[in-house]
Amino acid sequence: xxxxxxxxxxxxxxxxxxxxxxxxxxxxxxxxxxxxxxxxxxxxxxxxxxxxxxxxxxxxxxxxxxxxxxxxxxxxxxxxxxxxxxxxxxxxxxxxxxxxxxxxxxxxxxxxxxxxxxxxxxxxxxxxxxxxxxxxxxxxxxxxxxxxxxxxxxxxxxxxxxxxxxxxxxxxxxxxxxxxxxxxxxxxxxxxxxxxxxxxxxxxxxxxxxxxxxxxxxxxxxxxxxxxxxxxxx
Numbered sequence: 001x002x003x004x005x006x007x008x009x010x011x012x013x014x015x016x017x018x019x020x021x022x023x024x025x026x027x028x029x030x031x032x033x034x035x036x037x038x039x040x041x042x043x044x045x046x047x048x049x050x051x052x053x054x055x056x057x058x059x060x061x062x063x064x065x066x067x068x069x070x071x072x073x074x075x076x077x078x079x080x081x082x083x084x085x086x087x088x089x090x091x092x093x094x095x096x097x098x099x100x101x102x103x104x105x106x107x108x109x110x111x112x113x114x115x116x117x118x119x120x121x122x123x124x125x126x127x128x129x130x131x132x133x134x135x136x137x138x139x140x141x142x143x144x145x146x147x148x149x150x151x152x153x154x155x156x157x158x159x160x161x162x163x164x165x166x167x168x169x170x171x172x173x174x175x176x177x178x179x180x181x182x183x184x185x186x187x188x189x190x191x192x193x194x195x196x197x198x199x200x201x202x203x204x205x206x207x208x209x210x211x212x213x214x215x216x217x218x219x220x221x222x223x224x225x226x227x228x229x230x231x232x233x234x
Contacts, residue, residue, distance in 0.1 A: 014048060014049075014052040015051075015052040015055040015056060017048075017052075018046060018048045018052040018053050018055070018056040019052075019055070019056035019059050019060070021046055021056075022037075022042070022046070022053075022056050022057070022060060022066075023056075023060060023063075023065065026060070026065050026066070026076055026172065027065075027168050027169070027171050027172045027175075028137075028171070028172075028175055029172060029175045029176055029179065031076045032076065033076055033077065033078045033079040033172075033176070034075060034076060034077075034078040035075060035076045036073065036074070036075045037057065037066065037073065037074040037075060037076065038073060039053060039054070039073065057074050061074070064077060065077055065169075079172070079173065079176065079225065080225070081222055081225050081226070084173055084218065084221055084222065084225065085218065085222075087166060087169050087170055087173075088170065088214065088215075088217075088218045090166060091163075091166035091167065091170055091214065092210075092211055092214050092215070094159065094162055094163045094166060095147075095151065095163060095166075095210060095214065096207045096210055096211060097154075097159065098151035098154040098156070098159050098160065098163050099150055099151050099154075099198070099203075099206060099207055099210055100203050100207055101151075101153075101154040101155060101156070101159075102150060102151045102152060102153040102154040102155075103153075103198060103201055103203045103206060104203070105153045105154065105155050106152075106153035107153070110149075110152060110153040111199060113149045113152060114149045114150060114195060114198055114199060115195070115199065116149075117142070117145050117146040117148075117149035118146060118149075118191065118192070118195035120142050120145070120146075121139075121142045121143060121145075121146045121188075121191060122188060122191070122192065124138065124139055124142055125139070125187075125188040125191075126188075136175075136178060140171070140175075144167070144171075146191060146195075147167065148164075150194070150195075150198055150210075151163060170217075173217075173221050174217060174221075176221075176224070177217065177220055177221050177224055180224055185216060185220075190209070190212075190213050190216075191213075193209055194206060194209045194210055194213060197209055
């Protein structure tokens with residue numbers, strides 16, 4: 001029926017799928033910050049008609065991941081130090097709050113989940129996968145699962161939803177950092193130390209380690225954005 005032929009019950013499904021595909025591509029830096037998003041190109045690339053793509057771009061504009069430029073179309077929102085610091089400051093507060101509550105409330109099943117996620121991440125790291133390796137997507141999935149396991153017992157679905165949104169926005173910056181290889185560090189050791197403190201129920205130490213872990217990433221990103229001319233001025 002062509003690109004515009006979708007109707008009825010399939011419409012939300014196509015629009016949602018287009019949205020998820022574009023959002024994932026932006027957060028994973030498959031669409032570079034500042035890149036133009038042309039409807040014709042997206043239609044050919046994604047296999048959707050103009051209507052679901054426009055709806056997806058509208059939603060992403062509302063989330064701040066895409067900018068509309070009048071009659072000229074859309075582009076991926078550029079990165080900036082101000083945006084990075086805004087996301088990171090809020091994320092650190094939310095992550096530490098969720099972690100503290102999770103340590104207080106977590107049971108044996110939660111501990112087992114933390115231990116398993118930590119082990120899975122350590123295994124793939126020891127096998128040569130890293131944020132900057134060809135297997136970075138697989139590493140990224142285990143990395144996300146590890147961080148989620150730490151806060152899974154916080155008891156607040158709303159807090160977890162806010163935390164997940166901030167995590168995903170942070171991922172766009174983290175993947176940009178990995179692509180440029182700025183700021184060498186032993187991330188595997190940092191993850192191991194956090195997991196050990198969490199499993200010992202040492203809330204103060206675990207939260208301190210988490211804060212340091214997140215701040216190191218921000219410091220390296222600020223250095224990258226300041227020296228590589230990647231950040232927007234606005």
